[in-house]
Amino acid sequence: MPDYNKLSKEKLRAELKRVDEAYDRFKQMGLKLDMSRGKPGTDQLSVSNGLLDAITSRDWDDDNNHSLRYLNYGLLTGIDECKEIFADLLQVPQKNIIVCGNSSLNMMFDYITQCMLTGSDGTPWSHQGEIKFICPSPGYDRHFAICEYYGIQMIPVDMTDTGPDMDAVEAIIRDPQVKGMFCVPKYSNPTGVTYSHETVDRIAAMEPAAKDFRIIWDNAYIVHDLTSKGDRLDNIFDALHRYGHDDMVIEFTSTSKISFPGAGVAALAASDRNIEIIKSRMKYQTIGYDKLNQYRHVKFYKNVEGLKNFMRLHRNILQPKFKIVLYEFEEELRDCNIAQWTHPRGGYFISLDVMRGTAKRVCQLCKEAGVTLTPAGATYPYGYDPADQNLRIAPSYPPVDELLSATKLLCLCVRKAALEKLLEE
Ligand SMILES: Cc1ncc(COP(=O)(O)O)c(C=O)c1O
Incomplete structure (x- = not known):
């Protein structure tokens, strides 16, 4: 994938056309996925079922x-x-x-x-x-x-x-x-x-x-x-x-x-x-x-040791989900040079910085294709991200197959919003 910052207007337009076609195919899939809140997935909830007994x-x-x-x-x-x-x-x-x-x-x-x-x-x-x-x-x-x-x-x-x-x-x-x-x-x-x-x-x-x-x-x-x-x-x-x-x-x-x-x-x-x-x-x-x-x-x-040991069960479920998202970011976004993201060693989130001035647009594009993200700006006081670039990605809730589709769509939206922005300038 090319570095978007180095493409001529003509090449940007051709790339946008390809991305638009892929985006439309996603839209037709009628997805209904949620990556907005850091909620445990149902697989994580079930490891605690024994608590009820x-x-x-x-x-x-x-x-x-x-x-x-x-x-x-x-x-x-x-x-x-x-x-x-x-x-x-x-x-x-x-x-x-x-x-x-x-x-x-x-x-x-x-x-x-x-x-x-x-x-x-x-x-x-x-x-x-x-x-x-x-x-x-x-x-x-x-x-x-x-x-x-x-x-x-x-x-x-x-x-x-x-x-x-x-x-x-x-x-x-x-x-x-x-x-x-x-x-x-x-x-x-x-x-x-x-x-x-x-x-x-x-x-x-x-x-x-x-x-x-x-x-x-x-x-x-x-x-x-x-x-x-x-x-x-x-x-x-x-x-x-x-x-x-x-x-x-x-x-x-x-x-x-x-x-x-x-x-x-x-x-x-x-x-x-x-x-x-x-x-x-x-x-x-x-x-x-x-x-x-x-x-x-x-x-x-x-005791506390029991609690800490128990956390391995969560780790086994969460680790692959984080890996999926990070792998997709690497494959779909790295070369385009339009985004940066964190590689967390724990917790529930990946912080994704998209191209300046495009975070709101990315959220809107995802929403129109059926994937809910935490609203752009939510990670800043008063919901105002001065650079309009930060997105909080929560991989925990969707099952693995849905997470993969949602992340692929997200990457496409990040690229589409960046291309639109570069063509505007
Ligand atoms: C930093 C932080 N504090 C607190 C909470 C909520 O904690 P509780 O469920 O105990 O109210 C969350 C939930 O996402 C969180 O991310």
Whole structure:
């Protein structure tokens, strides 16, 4: 395939004609495929079916030690056995863990709501005029949506291969109106980047002008390796402790992409002080979360090693799907020199940068031929990608054969949009 940037107008027109014909053939296939959200495929859900049988009525007789307590009100911060698994996973003491319902996003929303209404540890954020958040971009659209909901001004910061551009972050936090930052430190959504040792250390060392500054450390992909070795991420709380900044971070995680996205367990880790503040709100919010589900997870995984071993089953399903997409990108896009993409070692996404100014057009073309992508712009605050070039590709959901068709179509649309653009210029 030729380098599109080097073709004459005449050759570009001839190439566009060929691509158009292939595109029309796809359109006639009447595809109906979804590559938009990072949802586990049905094959991944079935590896967790045993979880549904992990507890039975026999576990709940009166002689039972763990007892009927789990069926009753109470145990606000979760059952000990489940806290222990998350404590081992996040490598913090059990007293610094709170286990809740199924969604960590829900917990992040609640935490930011608390900061807005009663403060992170002091004056409510909503009483402090226009406040701002640092949003490494491309990033997770639902983090941005929380900021939009509360009218928190978002400041995009570029993601690099080692995490957010820390020179930019360190400059921005001199503004006392900047109250926090979102981080997905491992296999970041969508770039797949794991923050380096230096990045974690610089984050922990930060001295923001706002004394009530908080980092949402969203460790959603903590054990979601696509390679046998996996990336290593430094423990943020150990790093914070070195600088006496223990209160600056609240860490979140969940089993949404370990067990079931709609019926997993979510948890947070925080300093003693933050745990107290969060509990002081939670006690008004609920009398206790679903402890039966927490216990079900404990019985199924047994301990953190069990959970980590279980992740191999996901890896075996996901690895080939990522390979298919990356192989097609290589075959269909590399030589044309019109796109770049990431090679993630974990997580759920491939970040695809198409030719500047064509991402929206690629989405539209895919949609018209029956493949739904995450909308262009979604990976940036306010849905605005200034270069109109980033697309978040989620290979997990479609079955392999459908994924292959969807990726072939996607590549064709990337080429068609680039050719149209080059002919316009
Ligand atoms: C970075 C990140 N955080 C959080 C979530 C959602 O987590 P949960 O299902 O626990 O709410 C996702 C889901 O895609 C995600 O990518």
